[in-house]
Amino acid sequence: MSPLDSELYGKLWNPLTYWQEYYAFRGEAFPADEWKIRSFVVRTLRSWGKRFERAVDLGCGPTVHNLFAFAPHVAVFDLLDYNSRNLEEIQKWRSGRADIDYTAYIDATLRAEGRRDVSATDMQHREAVTRAMVGELDVFDMRSPASVGRHQGYELATLFWSLEILSRLEQDWWLALESVKSVLAPDGRIILAVLLDSEGYSIRDLRYPCLNVSYDDVCEWLTAGGFRLDTAMHEFVTHGDLSGVPACANLERSSVLFAASRV
Numbered sequence: 234m235s236p237l238d239s240e241l242y243g244k245l246w247n248p249l250t251y252w253q254e255y256y257a258f259r260g261e262a263f264p265a266d267e268w269k270i271r272s273f274v275v276r277t278l279r280s281w282g283k284r285f286e287r288a289v290d291l292g293c294g295p296t297v298h299n300l301f302a303f304a305p306h307v308a309v310f311d312l313l314d315y316n317s318r319n320l321e322e323i324q325k326w327r328s329g330r331a332d333i334d335y336t337a338y339i340d341a342t343l344r345a346e347g348r349r350d351v352s353a354t355d356m357q358h359r360e361a362v363t364r365a366m367v368g369e370l371d372v373f374d375m376r377s378p379a380s381v382g383r384h385q386g387y388e389l390a391t392l393f394w395s396l397e398i399l400s401r402l403e404q405d406w407w408l409a410l411e412s413v414k415s416v417l418a419p420d421g422r423i424i425l426a427v428l429l430d431s432e433g434y435s436i437r438d439l440r441y442p443c444l445n446v447s448y449d450d451v452c453e454w455l456t457a458g459g460f461r462l463d464t465a466m467h468e469f470v471t472h473g474d475l476s477g478v479p480a481c482a483n484l485e486r487s488s489v490l491f492a493a494s495r496v
């Protein structure tokens with residue numbers, strides 16, 4: 234990791250600003266891309282029809298908003314990130330002192346599962362089950378074999394917007410993908426969300442670079458890296474769809490979700 238990256242994801246990173254810019258949407262409309270992510274994860278987990286004993290989220294950030302969909306399918310979910318302040322934010326949620334309100338995300342998850350009338354009790358129950366599912370919170374550098382070595386044997390790894398941000402060059406992608414493979418059990422699976430066709434993303438006045446990958450690149454590279462693509466969903470959302478999300482209000486965004494299994 235270059236010094237610039239270690240600063241961007243180190244002292245310049247503010248967990249709550251990230252949450253506010255990308256997830257604390259304004260207004261009534263739940264963000265279109267977040268709805269699509271929930272639908273994709275629910276569909277994928279159902280199609281796999283499997284209960285996972287151990288899963289891991291790599292580059293989890295400060296938030297658990299994606300985890301609610303996994304709670305019915307996973308026994309223990311470890312969360313790893315480069316920045317310890319992200320993990321502290323998650324720890325606050327775990328101990329009931331969160332600065333982040335996940336109500337809209339829990340509601341959307343239950344609706345994506347097909348529930349029509351979601352009560353406060355249903356949401357509290359899903360949040361409690363998700364809290365109980367969360368296992369180890371640990372600092373982890375996806376580019377360091379030493380830190381990867383402590384975490385192994387997972388049946389499922391998830392990466393939401395964290396693989397492409399580690400890379401500037403194609404060779405970095407391969408290094409990061411090797412880390413992913415080394416935490417997985419031999420028949421492990423991944424769920425991956427990747428920002429496509431972009432040089433980076435912004436958090437207020439800071440620019441975070443990422444690898445500019447196309448849909449075809451990701452398909453080709455996952456296959457070459459030893460994964461069979463189970464499902465892929467290519468999404469294009471316009472700023473109209475994301476008008477309530479501060480960082481995306483003026484953006485068009487192309488992204489892709491993959492579910493893949495090791496071969």
Ligand SMILES: C[S@@+](CC[C@H](N)C(=O)[O-])C[C@H]1O[C@@H](n2cnc3c(N)ncnc32)[C@H](O)[C@@H]1O
Nearest residue numbers: 242292293294314315316373374375393394395
């Ligand atoms: C764009 S954020 C995505 C966060 C979260 N997955 C989400 O869905 O919002 C990228 C995350 O990757 C983490 N990260 C950056 N470099 C990393 C590294 N070398 N190893 C592990 N995590 C890293 C950052 O700290 C940050 O939390």
